[in-house]
Amino acid sequence: MGDRPQGYFTEENSTDVVTSQIADTTEPRLAEVMGAITRHLHAAVKEIEPTQEEWLQAIKFLTKTGHKSDDWRQEFILLSDIMGVSMLVDAINNRKPSGASESTVLGPFHVPDVPQSPMGANICLDGKGHPMLIKGRILDIEGAPIDGCKIDVWQTNDDGFYDVQQKGIQPDFNLRGVFQTGADGVYHFWGAKPRFYPIPDDGPVGQLLGALGRHPFRPAHLHYILEAQGFETLVTHIFDPDDEYIHSDAVFGVKESLLAKFDLIKDPKRIAAEQADGPFYEVIHDFVLADTA
Known part of the structure; x- marks a missing residue:
């Protein structure tokens, strides 16, 4: 690498000088990635024109970010x-493809190997919060129901916490469920109305949010992973469109197609038909999976 002609470093040719040092024997994808990062990083520095002190503060921020990371917190x-x-x-x-349900980020609170529940089960094991009936269909692009789709769902409780955040307070697998569709592609289960919650903001990233005048909250949502043979796995959420943070999700996870309607059901006939103890929320949302062909 050291014997390659590069010219002398100047402000104007900085990108070319640095990228010229990437050896011809470098793995092609690595060379492509580092070339792009170098070009954009140098362009940003030239636009910002940071002082030496500002650049040192940036280095310190990244150092603090690394120190805050461990097996539990990234x-x-x-x-x-x-x-x-x-x-x-x-x-x-x-x-x-057009018509397929959109994805969003997985998030850090998914738990593998949750026991499968019978369709219609209540995943709210501690009985707290406002009851919510969630139902819909799993369909293919043509609108046909998907048989045998595994539905992995999880959500926060009424206080905005996942079970793994409150060990010993919430039961294990509280507000988590795994279901499988039948030939009609229909799913339905009971949970509790979720609540908005903050991402961890006690570290350097939280300090950055504060300095930017941004809040750390995510709007209320339910997580889904949908898996079926012959179809692409879908990792997604559905969101409460009336949540106060729906237009300012701290991690930008909201997509318009993932807004679901959270209806409060007060009709005594509906309450009796669903064998509920009183008024409940109802969410109806269909998902469309793209095939793997």
């Missing part, structure tokens, strides 16, 4: 989230 992912990069990477890697 502050760099949080930084990616609040910059919209996580959602952009998700969008690039999940381009869907």
Whole structure:
């Protein structure tokens, strides 16, 4: 690498000088990635024209971000989230054909190997919060029902916490469920109306949000992973359109197509028909999966 002609470093030719040092033997994708990062990083520095002190502050911020990261807490992912990069990477890697349901970010609170429940079960194990009936259909692009679709769902409780955040307070697998559709593609289960909640904001990323005048909250939502043979796996949410943070999700996860209607059912006949103890929320949302062909 050291014997390659590069010219002398100047403000004007900085990008060319640095990228010229990438060896011909470098793995092609790595060379492409580092070339693009170098070009855009140098362009940003030239536009910003940071002082030496400002650049040192940036280095210190990244250092603090690394120190805050461990096996449980990944502050760099949080930084990616609040910059919209996580959602952009998700969008690039999940381009869907017209008519297919859109994806959004997985989030850090998914739990594998949740026991399967019978269709119609109540996943709210502690009975807290406002009851909510969630139902809909899983369809293909042509509108036909999908048989045997695995539906993995999880959500926060009425206080805005997932079960794994409140070990010993919430029961294990509270507000989590795995279901499988039949030939009609229909799904339905009971949960509790979710609540908005903050992403972790006690570290450098939270300080950055505060400095930018941004809040750390995510609007109320339910998570889904949908898997069926012959179809692309869909990782997505559905959102409460009336949530106060619906237009300012801290991680930019909201898409218009993922807004669901949260109806409060007070009709005594409906309450009796669903064998509910009183008024409940109802959410009806269909999902359309793209096939793998």
